[in-house]
Amino acid sequence: MIIGYARVSTNDQNPELQVDALKKAGAEQIFQEKFTGTLRERPELSQCLRTLRQGDVLIVWKLDRLARSLKDLVEIVQDLQDRGIGFKSLTESIDTTSSGGRLVFHIFGALAEFERDLIRERTMAGLEAARARGRKGGRKPSLSKTDTQKAAAMLLDPKITKTEVAQHFGVSRTTLNASLARLKKASVNSSINEQAPQG
Template identity: 35%
Template sequence: MKIGYVRVSTPEQNTLRQEVLMEQLGVEQIYVDRMSGKDTQRPQLQKMMEFVRRGDTVVVESISRFARNTRDLLELVERLRQKEVGFVSQKEAIDTATPAGQFMLTVFAAVAQLERDYILQRQREGIQLARAQGKYAGRRPMEAPGLERVAHQWREGELSAVQAAKKLGMSRATFYRRVKDLQPEK
């Protein structure tokens, strides 16, 4: 049985292009996730991994749709191999049923990881440069009306940090950070 796995990074993105490809390739069942591929904790991916049986083949449009880093990709494909399930990536023309396909999978996984790392590095460098030029200041601090009053209540032991943070609508870590930024009480 051919089983397709389709993934887009956000719920707003369209899966139609990948689903049409799956239909053209004769895929009989499709699992679709609409979330980041940063890890393997994706509901439909997990269901598919449980569903596949000996002799099945998992088909993806590209390896980046299946996994975003080398380790996750190779671990997922190894789990498939242990179940005697094949893996095919259409874009990279990879089929793990052949020794050459297994080799190419490893090479493409490493290249995809390198590309992702380069993208993140360029992004960090761009932000650093923009900051140096005064064009990027990061996220604006959230408004916290009543912070001083709530911080005073917290310091006096009238509120716990959890209660104070909840009252201000922020996380406990943000509360601690914002209190630290306040001038110390006299």
């Protein structure tokens, strides 16, 4: 069975265009949404997805009628594929019942993953920027080798405590101790290498 889904927004100048196109494409039943919103606010889409059975094909006039984002689109179509349901978009000429159409959605899936990676990178960049401005968020970074050497030099003064040094560099005492331990280990390894007989 071919089932159509149409979402008509207030900006559509010709709301019947979608429905007519779906009928022409062979839709035997059409679910028509009268307003915009998230997936949870679209009861016709929810009903449409529940109605579809294995071997059916869902058709839409355009991809943006079905989903609000690439991520949502990929999730919906993947769910349809897992249930043995085909998907067609008339405007973009996408048809997952063909090998070429399935390939397109593999690419869409990769793009959605790429989009998620970009969001993660932006989030991490935001945390780094916030830390640089002295705001809290995420774990404090360890001291750089240069700052650790400065900290070690400061601690040569018996009047300066580790707590004061840690506060000076904006890290915890635990982080300071770990950085100092790494510096000491690196120094020991360097000394051993220098003393090793040359072959």
